[in-house]
Amino acid sequence: MPFGLFKTTAFCALMIFTTAPAFADVTPEEVWQSWQDLGGVYGQTYSAGSQTRAGDSLIVKDMKIAVDQDGTKLSGTLPEVTFRDMGDGRVEVGMPATYALQMETLNGVGKPVTNSITVTQAGVSLIASGTAQDVTHDFSADTVGLRAADVVVDSEPRDMAFDLTMSKLAMMYRMAAGDMVATTSTFAAQRFDYKAAGKPDAGAGSFDVSGSMVNLAGASAGAMPKGAIGGDMIAQLAQGMNTDASFTYDSGNLTVAGTDENSGKMNFASTSQGGTVNVSVDKARLAYGLTGRGVQMTASGSSIPFPELTAGYDTAGLTLLIPVAKSDEPRDFVIETRLEGLTVSDMIWSMVDPGATLPRDPATLIMSLKGTAKVLADLMVDDGPGPDMMESPFQVETLDIDALQLTVAGAELKGDGALTFDNAQAPILGGVAPMPVGKVNLSLTGATGLLEKLVALGLVDPQMTAMFGMFAGMLAKPGPTPDSLIAEVEIKEGGQILSNGNPLPF
Numbered sequence: 001m002p003f004g005l006f007k008t009t010a011f012c013a014l015m016i017f018t019t020a021p022a023f024a025d026v027t028p029e030e031v032w033q034s035w036q037d038l039g040g041v042y043g044q045t046y047s048a049g050s051q052t053r054a055g056d057s058l059i060v061k062d063m064k065i066a067v068d069q070d071g072t073k074l075s076g077t078l079p080e081v082t083f084r085d086m087g088d089g090r091v092e093v094g095m096p097a098t099y100a101l102q103m104e105t106l107n108g109v110g111k112p113v114t115n116s117i118t119v120t121q122a123g124v125s126l127i128a129s130g131t132a133q134d135v136t137h138d139f140s141a142d143t144v145g146l147r148a149a150d151v152v153v154d155s156e157p158r159d160m161a162f163d164l165t166m167s168k169l170a171m172m173y174r175m176a177a178g179d180m181v182a183t184t185s186t187f188a189a190q191r192f193d194y195k196a197a198g199k200p201d202a203g204a205g206s207f208d209v210s211g212s213m214v215n216l217a218g219a220s221a222g223a224m225p226k227g228a229i230g231g232d233m234i235a236q237l238a239q240g241m242n243t244d245a246s247f248t249y250d251s252g253n254l255t256v257a258g259t260d261e262n263s264g265k266m267n268f269a270s271t272s273q274g275g276t277v278n279v280s281v282d283k284a285r286l287a288y289g290l291t292g293r294g295v296q297m298t299a300s301g302s303s304i305p306f307p308e309l310t311a312g313y314d315t316a317g318l319t320l321l322i323p324v325a326k327s328d329e330p331r332d333f334v335i336e337t338r339l340e341g342l343t344v345s346d347m348i349w350s351m352v353d354p355g356a357t358l359p360r361d362p363a364t365l366i367m368s369l370k371g372t373a374k375v376l377a378d379l380m381v382d383d384g385p386g387p388d389m390m391e392s393p394f395q396v397e398t399l400d401i402d403a404l405q406l407t408v409a410g411a412e413l414k415g416d417g418a419l420t421f422d423n424a425q426a427p428i429l430g431g432v433a434p435m436p437v438g439k440v441n442l443s444l445t446g447a448t449g450l451l452e453k454l455v456a457l458g459l460v461d462p463q464m465t466a467m468f469g470m471f472a473g474m475l476a477k478p479g480p481t482p483d484s485l486i487a488e489v490e491i492k493e494g495g496q497i498l499s500n501g502n503p504l505p506f
Contacts, residue, residue, distance in 0.1 A: 028058035028083030031091045031128055034135070038175065043069045049077075058083040065101070076101035076117070086127075093126040103148075111154040120145040133178070139171040149394065151198075160198025166216075167191040180240060187218040192249075203261040213251035234380055250274045266301035282323040283380070291317040306347045314341030314362070321370075324379040330372035330397040332380075338366045351438040357453050359410035359450035366406075371399040394431055395423050409453075410444035419491070421458075435495050443483040444476070476497050 035046045045498040048064025060081045082094040101117040123142030130136045145165040151158040168190035176182040196209040222243030225236060233241070252275075256268040273294030276298040280287040287318055296312040317338045323331035349360055374395040397420065404415035417440030425434035454460040476485035477500050490498040497504045 056085040072105040091128045116150040134176040136174040164198040207258045213252040218247040220245035237283040247277040270297040310345040336368040362457035364407040368403040411450040
């Protein structure tokens with residue numbers, strides 16, 4: 001599926017549902033003015049064909065929206081928007097049930113893409129309250145939908161469309177103006193459905209994608225410089241922009257069907273029991289967290305050599321904390337990845353083990369690292385000298401191995417430890433870091449049994465078993481259970497390496 005379509009719809013959904021500026025004040029005129037003033041913070045322009053006062057309402061006709069950010073342009077006209085004084089210091093905003101927008105962008109290979117966007121909404125309530133300097137908007141809707149169609153790629157029409165629908169939507173957005181515009185928001189939706197279908201080019205290939213997410217929720221807090229350059233995130237971060245955002249959902253599903261130009265078919269389906277996303281950004285650090293739970297996947301079609309393949313996992317996650325601003329003082333970092341309870345279908349196992357010689361228990365991979373490092377160059381710069389990509393921009397000071405685990409086919413490796421690095425010493429580890437000082441604890445179970453099974457299957461040379469036994473005798477000692485090994489590896493100043501107190505012969 002063309003990158004441009006996803007970029008189009010993702011940008012629109014973000015603008016309409018999450019990043020449209022919050023507006024309010026004590027009178028309808030002041031609310032409308034705040035749309036125009038605060039829209040500029042996000043690179044958005046609002047203007048009126050005409051505006052008239054009728055009783056307690058300000059009526060804005062032919063309201064034009066224009067957005068130009070990062071090479072993507074969005075424009076449209078709302079026939080009429082009303083701002084009604086509710087008589088209690090609040091303002092009710094009325095918008096059309098349907099309105100159209102037009103988008104221009106570039107796809108993944110730099111070709112121009114245009115398409116129409118149709119926004120529909122039902123059962124909408126939008127109430128602004130607060131003061132001119134501290135505004136809260138409360139929004140709710142039975143449904144809000146977005147449809148992207150009329151796609152043209154490099155002057156060639158494309159038969160494709162993309163639909164998004166949110167049901168039972170509720171949002172709160174608060175904006176407090178000042179030198180820094182502080183924002184907080186909450187978001188919840190009972191259901192989110194999406195669908196994309198069509199042909200990516202003039203050939204015979206086609207795609208049909210659909211899915212949903214249930215019980216979505218999110219929250220964010222941050223600040224934006226009042227005079228920031230709309231759309232230029234690097235410049236905004238340099239001026240003090242920061243944001244913390246989180247998102248969760250309870251369950252989801254995805255179905256993909258496609259054909260290629262030779263009429264080959266592919267089908268994919270997945271379900272999940274929920275997940276989370278967390279993002280935190282400021283000029284000093286970038287933090288990101290992603291988890292998924294209870295995922296099951298199925299693939300079939302003429303493009304794979306099996307009738308059907310299945311796989312699943314209990315939990316998958318990625319956590320990153322990366323310092324990005326140059327500093328003479330060490331900064332914290334975190335790198336964690338985990339994949340727990342991974343299973344694959346017997347059809348995949350039979351490719352290497354048709355007789356079920358190997359245990360087919362769920363596999364697990366966990367790596368959890370944290371430490372401190374100096375940042376030698378600013379990683380997020382708008383212009384001027386940035387980091388040399390041929391050299392590491394980080395100088396690691398400490399490294400803690402909180403968890404290391406690989407469990408597969410009846411064998412399990414575990415480890416933890418703590419290391420420090422004296423960067424006054426010459427780097428020797430691939431020219432990146434000096435020899436560390438510290439301890440690493442390792443344990444290995446089931447390795448001999450696994451090797452024997454692999455030899456029986458003809459996947460490993462029998463000499464490997466003998467070599468493994470020889471190295472195990474030098475590096476480790478027997479553990480508390482059969483077919484288990486343990487090793488406490490200590491690296492001393494000067495580079496001497498001990499295993500279980502014994503110097504290693506290299």
